[in-house]
Each structure stands twice: as C-alpha cells, then as structure tokens.
Amino acid sequence: MYPPLLERIADTDRLHLQELIKVRGFQVAPAELEGHLLSHPDVADVCIVPVPDDFSGELPLAYIVLHPPAAVRAASSTAESDAIKAELSKVRHRRLSHSAF
Numbered sequence: 185m186y187p188p189l190l191e192r193i194a195d196t197d198r199l200h201l202q203e204l205i206k207v208r209g210f211q212v213a214p215a216e217l218e219g220h221l222l223s224h225p226d227v228a229d230v231c232i233v234p235v236p237d238d239f240s241g242e243l244p245l246a247y248i249v250l251h252p253p254a255a256v257r258a259a260s261s262t263a264e265s266d267a268i269k270a271e272l273s274k275v276r277h278r279r280l281s282h283s284a285f
C-alpha cells in the first residue's frame with residue numbers, strides 16, 4: 185500500500201477512500217473511472233486510489249483484477265501485458281497515472 189494511505193488507516197483504524205480526487209484542480213470521481221474500466225471485457229474488478237503528485241496534486245491509480253483468460257494472456261508475455269495496460273489506461277477522456285494487475 186502507499187505510505188500516506190497507511191498513515192490514514194493507522195490514524196483512524198479504518199479505511200476511508202476519498203469520494204473525489206483532485207487532478208490539476210479538476211475533481212475526478214474514482215467511481216466513474218471504475219465504471220469505465222469495469223465495462224472492459226478483460227476486467228473482473230477494479231479499485232481506484234489517489235497517489236500524490238508534485239505537479240498534478242493527485243493522480244488516480246488503478247488496481248485491476250483481470251478475468252482468468254486475460255490474466256493468462258498478460259502472464260504469457262510482457263508485450264501482451266503492456267498492450268492490455270495501454271488499452272486500459274485510456275479510460276474515456278481521462279488517463280490513469282498507473283495500473284497494477
């Protein structure tokens with residue numbers, strides 16, 4: 185987990201995910217990004233969390249669980265894994281900073 189998120193958990197003894205992420209002054213709803221990612225046929229589940237960024241303030245980071253056939257394809261070659269990440273990083277008009285399978 186990302187250290188600031190761990191600090192928030194330690195301070196409150198519970199996980200509190202933000203409703204909105206501020207990216208360059210714009211409000212981005214993690215639920216909206218999750219919805220778009222979940223509409224992709226290779227995605228089984230997803231979670232969006234904010235990560236600090238010096239320039240943008242915060243950036244969305246996606247933790248993605250792939251469906252088994254897509255996971256096998258991603259594990260089979262680095263090129264296929266990179267292709268899936270590139271395709272999933274283009275969520276509508278917003279771009280994710282990173283994604284992790």
